Amino acid sequence: MKAKRITIQDIAEKTGYSKTAVSFAFNSPSRISKKAAEKILKAAKELDYIPDPMARNFSLGRHMALGFLLPQRVEASLGNPYIQSVISGIAEVCQKRGYMLTLIPPLHSSVAEAAKNATVDGLITLGLIIDKDIRSILSRRHLPIVSVDGSADDDIHSVSIDDMGAAELQMRKVLEKGHRKIAMIPLPDDAYAKPDAPATVVQKRKEGYRKALEAYSMSFDDIITDAPASTAEEGATVAARILDYSNPTCFIAMSDAAAMGILDVLESRSLDISVIGFDGLEDGLCKRKRLTTIYQSGKEKGLKSAEILFRLIDGDENTPLYTLLPYTFREGTTLKEFR
């Protein structure tokens, strides 16, 4: 029933060579005679032997895998198209280097706990506050990490955009169009963030909004805010509630996903209210009605972060600590002039 595993030892015995010779046959055939290599490989085939990759990696002190720490539960993380595009970018780089990409869900609702057990050569996180619990584990395990959309104000390698500037641009575009009754729907803040956390993406964007408003002698008190939203469903829910007690002329969302939900509500109520999103989803599934948005490339963030992580793994001392990627205003059909 339980066919015992064939090991390097079995091949050695069967062929009369040593384990070393067998290992060489697989890894550096030039190190032994051609005849020996052939004999060994043949025996391996007959006995159905393949070197066990885990034993191999263990011996070599590596994993051949990058890890992506999911910032929230799987349902939320992987359901988010922006996160998916970041993952795609990471995976492309892994593919190029012959690595695997390991998705690591929170363990017992703890990202730190998950990091403790992750069998990977390095980690990438997204929009996550790297608190001291996680830090401690990283240092104990000598695990390099790159943070995407994370706090860029310390000693951790990070990839992000200028969220404050991007948000300021977003708000300014709205104000320039003449809108003054504005409803803003933020993203939820890092679910696992501790009080000792530095500035999050959400906070930076709010600061950008504040600056844009200030230029028009306005403040947060002059705009409508309600609960945060990250999915289309949540966006729709929040927008619907807002419309029940106020009448904004424009919605500002911190994600396209939420913006799409808002659009649905407006459509179903036949309301002609402007909407501007954030992200610029690349899926191209909704070209008919194009969302006006602030574009940033999730895939590019994934690519960059993985490249940086590989440099850290390779021990490159000159790896840049902060990487800023560009963002742009993308004109669509959903942000209209307010007469």
Add this chain to the structure above:
Amino acid sequence: MKAKRITIQDIAEKTGYSKTAVSFAFNSPSRISKKAAEKILKAAKELDYIPDPMARNFSLGRHMALGFLLPQRVEASLGNPYIQSVISGIAEVCQKRGYMLTLIPPLHSSVAEAAKNATVDGLITLGLIIDKDIRSILSRRHLPIVSVDGSADDDIHSVSIDDMGAAELQMRKVLEKGHRKIAMIPLPDDAYAKPDAPATVVQKRKEGYRKALEAYSMSFDDIITDAPASTAEEGATVAARILDYSNPTCFIAMSDAAAMGILDVLESRSLDISVIGFDGLEDGLCKRKRLTTIYQSGKEKGLKSAEILFRLIDGDENTPLYTLLPYTFREGTTLKEFR
């Protein structure tokens, strides 16, 4: 510079206890005295020690990870929303069991090569023909596998829908609406498939189309076919070409992604031609114009396949070999009566 790794040995020496005692302190504190456990854990904290997960897994003969073999290159695989939803389903089950999910890109353009090096406890594939190369590796490594949308005619555990029936239904709906000039855009066949392959999803669906056509005294010769497409871009390209040399009244696509591309072309040319898709993407981003489609749940396939894989890993002898999931016709606004 190179801080040496702290090992269980260091803790043993520092505390005067044995490696065994240290191991127990972490895994079964009850096996040693309370005092010893405390002392050991305290020393571990001081020296910043954490048991190395790879060594641990190696010793325990497991990985705590499921593997997902990407059927094509990353760009194609992870760009596909259907595949993403399958991955989400798998990941949810992994999360529940405290496992990781490892995405495995083809290595040197070979899925078999990738499987050879995968450090996982079991594999899931999607729409892939498990040829004898892969089979051989699986058996050598004693790796259990579950195939989603794969060949369900052998000894491999599989999860799928009745693709022939679903396709027959799809074509019948079109015919019932009165369409007779029909353009069909298939999916590309498994890129890595060998000639010895059993029936693929594409072949099964075509057989379903054939049966539906037959009921109307028609055959494949009566419908328009061109190149296959799996993405929106490809769908648009193929549809555009078809429209250049013929004038169908309805497009049948084997995926919603391709169907969306077709819709874009029709919109840009202001053509009122029917479209029916396949998959039923759940992202809810395009509710305004709802694609008529054959719905199947990618996430459900992911959930089921992972559950089955865990049963195999657990050595459950009664794990069902074939699992069929339901599909339904989902009415939208894009399949119209042909007058």
Add this chain to the structure above:
DNA sequence: CTGTTAGCGCGTTCAA
């Protein structure tokens, strides 16, 4: 150049 011996990596677990 070809081949071997011995020890390593790091925790787990059996027998004492």
Add this chain to the structure above:
DNA sequence: TTGAACGCGCTAACAG
């Protein structure tokens, strides 16, 4: 509570 063996492959050092 512990010493020693184990899991499996890699590789430094050495001998012919």
